[in-house]
Amino acid sequence: MNLFGKVIRASLYLVTALGVAFVQAAENMPGGPAVNQLNFPVPATKIMQEIHWLHWMMLIICLIIFVGVFGVMFYSIVKHRKSKGAQSASFHESTTVEIIWTVIPLLIVIGMALPATKTVVAMKDTTNADITIKTTGYQWKWGYDYIKGEGEGISFLSTLSTPRDQVNNLAPKSPTYLMEVDNEMVVPVGKKIRLITTANDVIHSWTIPAFGVKQDAIPGFVRDTWFKAEAIGTYRGQCSELCGAEHAFMPIVVRVVSQEDYSKWVEDKKKELAAAADDPTKVYSLEEQKERGAKVYAANCAACHQPNGKGAGAFPPLDGSKIVQGPKDGQFTILLNGKNAMPKWGAVLSDGDLAAVMTYTRNSWGNKTGEVIQTQDFVVARAANK
Ligand SMILES: [Cu+2]
Numbered sequence: 001m002n003l004f005g006k007v008i009r010a011s012l013y014l015v016t017a018l019g020v021a022f023v024q025a026a027e028n029m030p031g032g033p034a035v036n037q038l039n040f041p042v043p044a045t046k047i048m049q050e051i052h053w054l055h056w057m058m059l060i061i062c063l064i065i066f067v068g069v070f071g072v073m074f075y076s077i078v079k080h081r082k083s084k085g086a087q088s089a090s091f092h093e094s095t096t097v098e099i100i101w102t103v104i105p106l107l108i109v110i111g112m113a114l115p116a117t118k119t120v121v122a123m124k125d126t127t128n129a130d131i132t133i134k135t136t137g138y139q140w141k142w143g144y145d146y147i148k149g150e151g152e153g154i155s156f157l158s159t160l161s162t163p164r165d166q167v168n169n170l171a172p173k174s175p176t177y178l179m180e181v182d183n184e185m186v187v188p189v190g191k192k193i194r195l196i197t198t199a200n201d202v203i204h205s206w207t208i209p210a211f212g213v214k215q216d217a218i219p220g221f222v223r224d225t226w227f228k229a230e231a232i233g234t235y236r237g238q239c240s241e242l243c244g245a246e247h248a249f250m251p252i253v254v255r256v257v258s259q260e261d262y263s264k265w266v267e268d269k270k271k272e273l274a275a276a277a278d279d280p281t282k283v284y285s286l287e288e289q290k291e292r293g294a295k296v297y298a299a300n301c302a303a304c305h306q307p308n309g310k311g312a313g314a315f316p317p318l319d320g321s322k323i324v325q326g327p328k329d330g331q332f333t334i335l336l337n338g339k340n341a342m343p344k345w346g347a348v349l350s351d352g353d354l355a356a357v358m359t360y361t362r363n364s365w366g367n368k369t370g371e372v373i374q375t376q377d378f379v380v381a382r383a384a385n386k
Helices: 003-025 046-078 095-124 259-276 288-299 328-337 351-362 374-386
Strands: 131-138 141-148 155-159 185-188 193-200 204-208 214-218 223-227 233-238 253-257
Touching: 046 095, 095 223, 095 351, 131 185, 131 214, 185 259, 193 204, 204 233, 204 253, 214 223, 223 253, 253 259, 259 328, 288 351, 328 351, 328 374, 351 374
Parallel strands: 131 193, 185 253
Antiparallel strands: 131 141, 141 155, 193 223, 204 214, 233 253
C-alpha cells in the first residue's frame, strides 16, 4: 500500500473511533441540549417563542427569495441562450421596473423589521418586575443577590459542581457534565424576574437559551434584562463571554418552581443563611477552621492554586509560600485586596470564610504554622486595610 492509501486508511479508523466514542457518550441533558439537536431549545418564555417564530419566518422569506431569484436567473440563462439564437432586448431607464424593485424589497424589509423591533423592545422592558436579582460574574462563578421582591436579602454564590476527576477523565462523566452547580438560582413560575448584571473582574455573560436571555455582565457597569418562565423545570446555560482559563467552567442553572415551593425555598434559604452567618466573637478550633476552610478552598481557590496547593503557570504555589508561612498581615492584605490576577476576595467572601480558608492554607500541605485565624481577625484586618 502506498503512503496515500495508508493515510486514508488511518483517517478512516480515526473517524470510526471518534464516531463510536461520540455515540456512546451521547445522552440528552435534562434541561440542556438534546442529542442531535439542530433547532433552538424548546421555548420556556414568551420572548423565546417570539424569537423562534421570527427565526423561522425570516428563514422562510429568505428561502423563498433565494429560490425565486435563482429560479428566474437560471430559467433565463437556459431559455434565452445564444445557441438558441436569443437576441438581447435593449432598454434603459424603465421607471416601472425601478419602482417595482424598490417597493417590493422595501415592503419585505418592513415586514421583517416591524415584528423584530416589537420583540426587541419587549426584551428591554424590565418594568413591573415581581423579583429583582443582581447577578455578578466572577472568575469563575456567579453570585446571586435577591434585592427586591419575595426572597429579598438572600445572597449566595453558584459554582460548578462537576468533580475535577470527571474533567480529568478519571471518572465517568455525568449527564449534566459541566452544566451543574452547587447552588441553583431558584425562581417562581409565571413571575417576572428582573436581572441586573455586573461583574467583579472581567466581562462575563449570563445566558439561558430556553429563556431567550443573554446579557453581558461588565465590571463597573450595570445592565438589566428579564424573563418570565412559563413552565416548571430546570434550565441550563453557560457564561457566554470568553472570560479566562476556566470560562467553560461557570455554568448557569435556573430552577423554576411553583409559587408554593418558592416560598418554602425562601424560608429554608433564609434559615440556612442565618445559621451560616458568623458570630464574629465566636472562637473556633484549628480542626473546625480547617474543615470549613477546605470547602471554601475547593470552591474558590483550587481552580488557580490547584487542589494540592502547588499552583500552576502564573498562579503561585501556596504550599511553601513565604506569604502563607510569613506574618499574617501580608496574607490579610492579599486576600482582602487581591493583587494582579489574584481576585479581591474581600469583596466576595465573608469574614468567616476568609478566616477559615486562611487557616486552611496556613495548615495544609507542607505549611504547618499551627495558627488559627478567627472571624474577628478579619473584622480587624478589614478595618486596617480600608
Ligand atoms: Cu465568564
